[in-house]
Amino acid sequence: MADIYVGLIVLNINGTEYEVRSVEPTLKTGRTPVKTMNRTGRVLGTAKGLEEHDLRVSVAIPKSGEPNWQALVDAKLTIHPQDGGGTRETWTGVYLIEIGSKYQVDGEATRDLTLGALNHYEE
Template identity: 65%
Template sequence: MSDKYVGAIVMDLNGTDIEVASVDHQFTTGRVVVKTMNRTGQAAGTAKGIADHTLRVSVPIPKTSEPNWSAVLDAKITMEPGDGGGQRETWTGVFLISIGSKYQVEGEAMRDLEMGALNYYAE
């Protein structure tokens, strides 16, 4: 088992740092199958598409001054390595797609945010 873990996950929203509990990243290449009429009855190949980054982000609900999530348009999310080594991952141009809430008997109440990102950097 490795002893290197990801440290803090922080969302920068208009200069305000928001602590993030979890991030799930999904990358879609956008490639599609090209179906053409031919003698073999099989697809001719693939076409290049537009890449897409989708994030599922969970943040604790603060007691006061919760951000206006529906107005999020150009946020930045950064995952920092815990021990100073490893890669830092950053998503920029982050925008909100949908929002939900999760309440538990034990633990914090969370906002579940589905977000899109325009850029991804691994440094």
């Protein structure tokens, strides 16, 4: 029996498709330990915090038509597997935090983007 795996991942930002080398989403829950004076000398609970969604995206640099990454504010970023396998993930309210470039002997030049998002959905 052959296993079926998710194929290539396509990245869309505001309806425009970009060639992506890698995507690394991170969720920070914001939970913090509540330290109290008690007989056990341990933390007894946690407090709910604010969620933060961070995305590390590496995109290939096109010869022409590169978007103005510095103007990336309130974008929608959707990752969906090809051929209908897996679930689609969407981040809304996407904004640019940091941008960098990487040039290698083997391979293509890439822009490394650190993005933040306000919301995350799985469909």
